[in-house]
Amino acid sequence: MRGKAFRMVVLGSMTVALLAAQRAAADWPTYRGDQRRSGVTAGRIELPLAAGWKYHPAQRPAPAWVEPGKELHRLDFDYAFQPVAADGVVCFASSADDTIRALDARSGKLLWRFTTAGPIRFAPSLARGNVYFTSDDGWVYCLDIKTGRTVWRFHAAPKHDRIIGNQRMVSRWPCRTDALVVDGTIYCTAGMWSTEGVYVYALDAATGKELWCNDGSGNIYIDLPHPVATGFSGVAPQGYLVVAGEMLLVPNGRSVPAAFDRHTGRLLYYKAAIGTYNGGSSVTVAGDLFFNPLSRFQNPSQAFVGEAQPVARDGMIAYSLISGEREFVLRERYHVLVDGDALGAMGARTSFQTSLSMLLPATIHKALSKTNTLAACLGFHGVLGNSCQLVPSVEYQTSFLFPLPSYPSITHIRLSKAATS
Secondary structure, eight states: HHHHHHHOOEEEOOOEEEOSSSOOOBBOOSSSSTTOOOOOOOOOOOOSSSEEEEEOOOOHHHHHHHHOSSSOOOOTSSSOOOOOOTTTEEEEEETTOOOOOEEEEOOOOEEEEEEESOOSEEEEEEETTTEEOOOOTTTEEETTTTOOEEEEEESSSSSSSEETTTTEEEESSSBBBEEEEEETEHHHHHHHHGGGOEEEEEETTTTTOOEEEESSTTTTEEEOSTTTTTTEEEEBBBOOOOEEEEEEEEEEEEEEEHHHHHHTOEEEEEEEOOHHHHHHOOOOOETTEEEEEEEEOOGGGOOOOOOOOTTTTTOOOOOOEETOEEEEEEETTEEEEEEETTEEEEEEEEEEEEHHHHHOOOTTTOOOOOOOOOOOOOOOOBBTBOOEEEEEEOOOOOOSSSOOSSSTBBOOOOOOOOOOO
């Protein structure tokens, strides 16, 4: 973003707040900053910070999935507004009124808004002077970032059928991932029930023209995440897409991600059985690994109404990008940050920093050397009552990470200027 710098975390209220510094910062054009969802930026902020402006949405988010009670929420992608920023414009989407809004980054003034025929559950991507996003109405949209004018739109759903889903009228094939822009290509999906049909797309970012479509990954014969069970099932996209090298990772809601060749659309692997009860909509790539949630849930009798608290069995699983096989587990850590060779993991009690080369020596050998690098906060989903707030939270410390307050009643992280090694 050219203009005032900001960092955001999720707390509880219905306000989007930005704190401003006097220096320009790097753009934050997509959810968690980049295509690998690292949650880190090289932008610099000078203290002290001062309040710049606030924008108050009229309605709080309307999430698709309620708190599961029996486990930490693995489908909380739309529990909070997730702003993105580029070219002096801040954009965010609302699942409550099905609208994208663009604000002036310096003043907070509303520049334009655009309403679709279904909830918009994922942050847009900003690139090439455009705003790219998906909707539960089954369409992918490209708007001009300055005016909100429609550049093109693409009907990702195969038909115009509509049904009631998550208490809203949506396409029978809703777009339950974001529209991720990488190297002039848009990656997106339609359909979330494998038996109804699932479509994974690559589109030309300039024209919206279809480059390829995988429409067979939702109906394949695989090992299922139950003991000695096999059958026809498949990819059921829900979550933010990730690109790592030549690979497209598609989150699968409460299951493990699937990997596709991003140039051809060929399914590389979907190992549902390896996940058993594990998996989730959040994915972060670190070197030759990707991280995805570990769940404590094993027994249906554990279910109850309300918000589950963390337990020792919760955490993150690191999988090999190449094979999709499980590598190791981080217990009591629920999110990771990746800054080059540095891996930060955040959890209920403590946070830690390590080097990826320490975990897997063959993966990355680049020395950790961070000077004047400021890591931005994650787009966490914390909920107090039934509302949410986005506020800045950046603080210089002598260490890369420091212990967090209790999770998840208030979920946030403050990162410091990384120490030079």
